[in-house]
Every structure is written in C-alpha cells, then in structure tokens.
Amino acid sequence: MKVSQGSDCMSDTQLDADVTVNAVGSSCPGPMMDLIGKAKDVEPGTVIRLQSSNENTEPDVSEWAEKSGNELVEVVEREEHWDLYVRIND
Amino acid sequence: MTERVVIVGGGTAGSVLANNLAEEVDTAIDTGDVEVVLVNDRKDHVYKPTWLYVPFGEKTPEDAKRPLDDLIDRRVDLLIDRVDGIDTESKTVSFDGGRGPLAYDHLVLAMGAQVVPEETPGLAEGGHHFYGPEAAEELREELAEFTDGHLVVSVVGVPHMCPVAPLEFPLMADTWLRERGLREDVDITYTYPINRPHGIQSVADWVGPLMEERDIGVETFFNPERVDPDEQSVHTVEGRELSYDLLVSIPPHDGSDIVREAGLGDDGWVDVDPATLEATNAEDVYALGDIAELPTSKAGSAAHYAATSLAGRLASAVRGQRPTTEYDGKTVCFIESGEGEATYIAFDYDAEPTPKPPSKLIHWSKLGYNRSYWLTARGAL
Numbered sequence: 001m002k003v004s005q006g007s008d009c010m011s012d013t014q015l016d017a018d019v020t021v022n023a024v025g026s027s028c029p030g031p032m033m034d035l036i037g038k039a040k041d042v043e044p045g046t047v048i049r050l051q052s053s054n055e056n057t058e059p060d061v062s063e064w065a066e067k068s069g070n071e072l073v074e075v076v077e078r079e080e081h082w083d084l085y086v087r088i089n090d
Numbered sequence: 091m092t093e094r095v096v097i098v099g100g101g102t103a104g105s106v107l108a109n110n111l112a113e114e115v116d117t118a119i120d121t122g123d124v125e126v127v128l129v130n131d132r133k134d135h136v137y138k139p140t141w142l143y144v145p146f147g148e149k150t151p152e153d154a155k156r157p158l159d160d161l162i163d164r165r166v167d168l169l170i171d172r173v174d175g176i177d178t179e180s181k182t183v184s185f186d187g188g189r190g191p192l193a194y195d196h197l198v199l200a201m202g203a204q205v206v207p208e209e210t211p212g213l214a215e216g217g218h219h220f221y222g223p224e225a226a227e228e229l230r231e232e233l234a235e236f237t238d239g240h241l242v243v244s245v246v247g248v249p250h251m252c253p254v255a256p257l258e259f260p261l262m263a264d265t266w267l268r269e270r271g272l273r274e275d276v277d278i279t280y281t282y283p284i285n286r287p288h289g290i291q292s293v294a295d296w297v298g299p300l301m302e303e304r305d306i307g308v309e310t311f312f313n314p315e316r317v318d319p320d321e322q323s324v325h326t327v328e329g330r331e332l333s334y335d336l337l338v339s340i341p342p343h344d345g346s347d348i349v350r351e352a353g354l355g356d357d358g359w360v361d362v363d364p365a366t367l368e369a370t371n372a373e374d375v376y377a378l379g380d381i382a383e384l385p386t387s388k389a390g391s392a393a394h395y396a397a398t399s400l401a402g403r404l405a406s407a408v409r410g411q412r413p414t415t416e417y418d419g420k421t422v423c424f425i426e427s428g429e430g431e432a433t434y435i436a437f438d439y440d441a442e443p444t445p446k447p448p449s450k451l452i453h454w455s456k457l458g459y460n461r462s463y464w465l466t467a468r469g470a471l
Contacts, residue, residue: 027385029289033248036283036313040327063285067311068328 015074015085017049018042024053024081031057032064035086039070044090047073053081061086092125093408096183096192098173099200100130100158102137102467103379103393107198109469110401112163115408119165124408127192128162129183131172135161137463139390142255142426144226145233146266151223161467173201176352178372196374196404199349199360200397203251203380203388207341210246216319217244217337220259221251232336233263238275239335244324245282246314247342248289251380253387254425254435256280256340257288257297261428264304278305279332281312281324293425293435296445300427314339343388345381359383364439365416367400376400378417385419385439392421394466424456432456 021038023031031052038048050061058075061084065072069089076083095111097104108128118124140154162168174186176199182191205221207214218229243260250256260280267273280287280301286294287301287308301308313327317337324332345358354369355361360377361370364384369375377383378400379393386392395417402415419439425448426432432453435443446452465471 025385027289028291029248029284030385032284036327040313040315060284064311064328 015047015049017085018046020049020051022051023057024051026052026054028054028056029060030054032060035061035084036064039068039086039088042088044088046088048086048088050084050086051078051081052084058082058084092122093195094125094127094193095196095198095404095408096127096129096194097198097200098129098183099202099379099381100128100135100162100168101200101202101379101393102390103202103397104128104130104198104200105135105158105161105467106394106397106469107200107378107401107404108166109161109163109467110398111404112165113469114401114405116165118408125167126165127167127169128158129169129171129173129192130158131170133157133159133170135467137390137460137467138221139252139255139460139463141220141223141226142252142258142262144223145220145229145259146262147230147234151227154223156464156467161464163469173348176348176354176375178352178354178375181374194374196376196407198400198404199354199369199375199377199381200379200393201346201348201381203249203343203345205247205341206344207246207339209342209344210314210316212317212319213246213314213339213341216317216322217339217341219339219341220255221341229338233266236276236336237272240277240279240333241336241338242324242332242334243278243280243338243340244312244314245280245340247340248283249388250340250343251388252423253288253290253389253421254293254423256282257293258426259338260301260306261304262426264306265428265430273305277307279307279309279334281309281314281332283311283313285310290435290437290442292442292444296433304428343380349381355383357383364419366403366413367396367417376404386421386437387423389421389423391423392419395420424452424459426453426456 023034071087074085134155143149171185175184220226288294378396380388399417403413406413422436424434427448431448433448437443
C-alpha cells in the first residue's frame with residue numbers, strides 16, 4: 001500500500017477511482033460500512049475511493065481488505081480527510 | 091400572518107418537538123400568530139424499543155402504542171395522512187390521500203427509519219427480526235418452538251435503530267434459554283460487520299469479554315451478502331459461510347424516498363448541520379431523529395434531546411430572535427445485559443461512553459423508564 005500526501009485541489013495519485021464514497025464527517029463505523037455497502041454492488045476490479053475524516057478508518061479498512069481478499073491500494077492524505085483507494089477483487 | 095411549522099412524523103422526535111414547541115410558543119398559537127401542524131400516517135404513536143421484549147414474551151406490540159391524540163398538546167393541529175412529496179422551492183408538502191398541498195414556513199422531517207430486509211437476498215425468507223410488531227411476534231413464535239440448534243444473531247445493516255439492541259438480544263436470549271433449561275442444547279453466535287463486536291470502541295471492549303463469559307460466539311468482519319433459506323446458511327462479502335437453525339438479523343435500514351426525491355439526501359437520510367439540525371440542501375427545513383444523517387446513533391434518546399434543542403431554535407425563529415440553542419449529540423442508552431441486569435451509556439459528539447457495571451437496579455430503571463416514556467412523548471420529561 002502506498003501512502004502519499006495531496007491537497008484538496010490536486011491529486012498526486014496515479015489511480016483513477018471508478019466510484020467515490022464520501023463518508024467525510026461520519027463517525028465510526030460509518031465509513032467502513034459505506035465502503036462495504038458499495039463493495040456489495042460493484043463488479044470485481046472496481047476501484048473505490050473512500051473519503052473519510054475518521055483516523056480509525058485506515059487501519060480498519062486495511063484489516064478488512066486483507067481478510068476479505070480485497071486490496072487497499074493507496075491512501076492519500078488531504079487537508080481535512082483521507083482518500084482511501086480500495087480495489088475490489090473476486 | 092400566521093407562521094406555520096409543519097412536522098412530518100409522530101414518533102419520539104416529532105412528538106417531543108411538537109409538545110415542547112407548543113409549550114414554548116403557546117401564546118403565539120393562541121393569538122393565531124403561529125400554527126404547529128404534526129402530520130403522521132397513522133393515529134398511534136409507537137415506542138419502538140418495546141419490540142425487543144416481544145420475542146421473549148415480556149411485552150406485546152400493543153404495549154408500544156398510544157393514540158397520538160392522547161399525547162399531543164391540544165394547541166397542535168394533528169393531521170393523520172401520508173406525506174408523499176416535498177417541494178422545497180414552493181415550500182409545500184403533498185399528500186397521497188387526495189388532500190391539497192400544505193404550505194410551510196418551517197418544515198421538520200422526523201419520519202424515522204424503515205427496515206428493508208429484502209435488500210439482502212434471502213434474508214426476508216430465511217431470517218427473523220424484532221424491528222416491527224408483526225416481525226417481533228413471528229420471532230416470539232419461532233423462539234418458543236426453538237429447543238436446540240444454532241441461534242445466529244447477525245447485524246446485517248448499519249446504521250440501524252437503537253445502537254445497542256443487537257447486543258441486548260443475544261444476551262437476553264442466553265438468559266432466557268438458561269432459565270428454560272435449554273442453553274446447553276443451543277449455540278449462540280453474534281456477528282458484526284467490523285473488526286470488533288460494536289462500532290463504539292468502549293462498548294466493544296465491554297461486551298466482548300461478557301459474551302465470552304456467556305459462551306456467545308462472536309464473528310467479526312462479517313457482512314452478509316445473501317442468505318440461503320433452504321440450506322439455512324449465511325454467505326458474506328468476505329467469502330465466509332455460517333449455518334444456522336434460527337437466524338435473527340438486524341436488517342438493513344433505509345431512510346425515505348421522499349428525502350431522495352426532494353434532493354435532501356442521496357441515501358434517504360437528510361443531510362443536516364449536526365448542531366443546528368438545519369438541512370444542508372434547503373432553507374427552513376430541519377431533520378431530527380432516525381431520518382437525520384447525524385454523527386451519533388439512531389436512538390430514541392438522541393431524538394428526544396435533539397427535539398428539545400430544535401424546539402428552542404424554532405421558538406426563537408418564530409419570535410424573530412436569533413436561535414442559539416444547539417444539539418451536542420447527547421445520547422443515553424440503557425443496555426440489557428441478561429441475568430436480570432442492565433447497564434447504560436451516555437455520550438455526545440465529542441465524548442465516548444463508558445459502560446457502568448451492570449446491575450439489577452439499572453435493569454429495573456430501564457423497565458421503569460419504558461413505562462414512564464409516555465411522559466417523554468408528552469414533552470414532560
């Protein structure tokens with residue numbers, strides 16, 4: 001997993017997300033649940049960008065991705081939230 | 091000219107708000123300067139926490155109901171009808187019963203949440219729940235016949251009504267089965283979507299060891315994507331499978347299509363400012379209770395405290411004053427922990443709760459509060 005820093009107006013990631021889930025402002029476990037809800041609906045190979053301002057989201061998503069066979073590919077730190085890029089596998 | 095406040099939904103949030111507001115602006119209502127209209131789609135107020143006790147034969151759905159007419163201040167105009175649309179441009183709500191549109195100066199949405207087990211394939215056919223009067227009674231019948239096998243209590247949907255009910259059910263079932271001499275013949279498993287048994291860390295830290303002590307299995311990172319009613323098995327996003335003999339789920343919840351169609355929240359929950367409860371996407375629209383997208387639990391107490399706060403804001407607004415009251419996320423939940431004991435948690439937007447040691451006193455306090463709840467609905471507590 002790559003961790004990088006960006007800004008709200010410019011992304012330095014090479015990844016293109018297929019869908020974005022905005023969970024900024026949600027308390028735990030809101031962001032995780034929003035991600036899992038979206039993961040149920042999308043095709044394998046989809047990259048989901050989960051936006052969260054909760055500092056616990058990254059370790060939770062990292063652990064979930066490992067257990068579920070998905071992949072937390074990259075985390076980009078923004079000014080007031082994180083963008084977590086998760087690839088949904090088969 | 092009369093300033094009209096329309097409240098949609100006569101549950102805890104709507105009822106407490108209507109009664110508190112009517113008391114705050116009683117003179118203005120009497121002089122015709124302010125009108126408070128409460129719209130509900132049925133004549134009864136329902137206190138949903140009662141349903142938890144129905145499967146164990148300790149309450150009936152009738153215990154959860156009182157006529158709104160008996161609970162709501164006489165100064166409030168009570169309208170029994172179903173709202174089927176909101177136009178935030180013309181500031182009107184429409185009804186599906188043929189009644190003409192109703193104009194508002196201030197609109198408060200308090201329609202609550204609904205359960206949608208059908209969103210998870212096989213769940214409606216293969217599982218039971220206690221989030222409705224009929225469902226809770228069906229579960230009571232199933233539980234009464236259940237003498238051995240695997241009881242699975244699975245949290246499928248988050249967010250859900252009452253943050254702690256999913257914990258209370260397996261703990262109460264454990265005691266109920268022990269009292270009936272059946273516990274040795276029944277395995278109980280509780281499942282939760284994330285990596286601990288509850289979303290609130292301190293509650294997870296408290297209940298994990300308690301469930302272990304009660305021999306209740308805990309499965310985490312468990313997100314059902316389908317249920318096979320014939321095979322009696324739950325299949326998860328994580329690729330796991332769990333067999334059951336009796337499945338009790340906390341089903342997926344949903345907000346309202348009316349909210350989506352009015353552009354007030356893409357997911358059916360109303361996007362609001364957490365402190366002022368003002369809708370993000372429309373002027374003079376507010377939301378509270380389960381329908382509001384708030385960074386706290388969907389709990390009756392949250393609805394209650396938010397309603398008293400919003401009553402203050404609306405009273406200031408109709409008086410032409412600058413509203414200063416804000417909701418801080420205050421939430422208080424009793425938690426039945428089995429063996430005739432209970433604990434409680436209190437928290438807000440900034441403070442995590444610390445569960446107190448369970449006791450019989452708190453259990454009886456919870457039952458006592460449930461009986462005195464009707465004073466809360468009346469705005470007296």
